[in-house]
Amino acid sequence: MLRIGERGYTAMVAHALDGLPNEACGLLAGAPGHGKAHVVYRCRNEADSAKLYTVDSRDYLAADRDAEANGMEIIGVYHSHTHTEAYPSPTDVKQAPDPGWHYVIVSLKDPEPVVRSYRIVDGKITEEPVVLERT
Amino acid sequence: MAVEIRLPTVLRPHAGGQATVKANGATLGAALEDLVLQFPQLKDQVITSDGTLHKFVNIYKNDEDVRYLDKLDTTVSDGDVISILPAVAGG
Numbered sequence: 001m002l003r004i005g006e007r008g009y010t011a012m013v014a015h016a017l018d019g020l021p022n023e024a025c026g027l028l029a030g031a032p033g034h035g036k037a038h039v040v041y042r043c044r045n046e047a048d049s050a051k052l053y054t055v056d057s058r059d060y061l062a063a064d065r066d067a068e069a070n071g072m073e074i075i076g077v078y079h080s081h082t083h084t085e086a087y088p089s090p091t092d093v094k095q096a097p098d099p100g101w102h103y104v105i106v107s108l109k110d111p112e113p114v115v116r117s118y119r120i121v122d123g124k125i126t127e128e129p130v131v132l133e134r135t
Numbered sequence: 136m137a138v139e140i141r142l143p144t145v146l147r148p149h150a151g152g153q154a155t156v157k158a159n160g161a162t163l164g165a166a167l168e169d170l171v172l173q174f175p176q177l178k179d180q181v182i183t184s185d186g187t188l189h190k191f192v193n194i195y196k197n198d199e200d201v202r203y204l205d206k207l208d209t210t211v212s213d214g215d216v217i218s219i220l221p222a223v224a225g226g
Contacts, residue, residue, distance in 0.1 A: 025223070047224070055223040057193035057200055064220060073144055077223050091226030097191060098145040098221060 001128050002076070002102045002117040003036040004028075005135045011040045013113045016080035016106040019045065025053040025079040027060065028102060029067035036133075037102070038072060045079075052091065053079045076102030076117075083109055086116040088125050096120040102128070138166050138215045143192075145221060149176035158217075163196065164207035166217060181219060182207070193220045 008028075015024045025045050028037035043059035055077065067073055081089075086107035088096075096103060099121040107114040119126045141155050150156055156173065160166030164182075171178050183189055187207070194201045195218040201209045211217070 023226075025225075027223070052226040053224060057195075057220060057222070060193065060220050060223060061195055061198075061218060064218070077225075079225060089226050091224075095191070095224045097223055098143070100144060 001035055001131050002104065003034075003131045003133055004040075005038075005133050007135070008037055008040040009115065009130070009132055011042070012078045012104065012106055013115065015040075015042050015078075016108055016113060019080055020082060020108065022048055022050050023053040023080050023082060024106075025055050025077065027055065027063045027074050028076040028078060028104070029063065029070075029072040030075045031071065032073050032075075035075075035102075037075060039067065039070075040078070041066070050082050075100075076104060078104035078106060080106045080108055085109060086114045088118055088120060093120055093123055093125060104130070136161055136166070136211050136213050136215070138211050138213070138217050140166065140170055141216060141218045143219055143221045146177060146180055146219065149180065150174045161210060162207065163194065163201055163205075163209040163211055163217065166211055167207070191222045193222050194218065195220065 026043045027041045029039040030036045041063035044056035046054040046056045086105040103118045103120050117128050117130045137159055140158050158166040158169040160169050
């Protein structure tokens with residue numbers, strides 16, 4: 001499961017909306033093995049596209065350093081799908097960099113954003129619950 | 136030149152679980168070769184079989200992306216921090 005505070009959850013959705021018409025992307029950080037995203041880092045989408053995203057490597061570096069300075073590590077990535085379901089696309093699966101990560105997708109297909117999280121291991125997609133916490 | 140190489144989480148199991156390792160070399164390419172000598176399981180994970188950087192990693196020498204320096208020919212000095220970061224992308 002992925003646990004996340006209300007602020008973090010809302011931050012991902014807000015970023016997805018702010019990113020329109022393009023996909024938005026960002027990183028999640030937490031203590032290793034805890035399954036909780038304590039920090040959400042907005043990143044720039046270097047692909048600048050409504051169909052693809054690439055986390056700007058400078059933003060990755062900054063997030064990675066900040067997480068490490070706070071005793072955390074990058075535990076996942078979120079990105080938005082502007083017109084499709086909150087489900088990993090073939091590109092998402094093919095390019096998933098780390099089998100230990102949580103992969104969150106925010107879908108803006110309908111007026112109410114939908115947020116889902118997945119594990120992607122060896123090409124296999126497994127949905128996991130997103131558990132909202134107060135902080 | 137003795138540099139510090141920071142590994143992304145996904146490659147740490149290949150380096151005995153370490154997040155940071157030391158390597159020697161006058162260039163980035165040489166330092167990465169030394170890294171692979173120390174940890175053979177990292178072979179082909181950072182540099183492809185034709186000697187170029189894998190497209191699913193980004194490498195920084197301190198605060199600069201080596202793509203905009205000299206890539207594997209980038210010179211390195213004592214104390215430089217080489218960060219190997221996953222290239223995170225999708226659609």
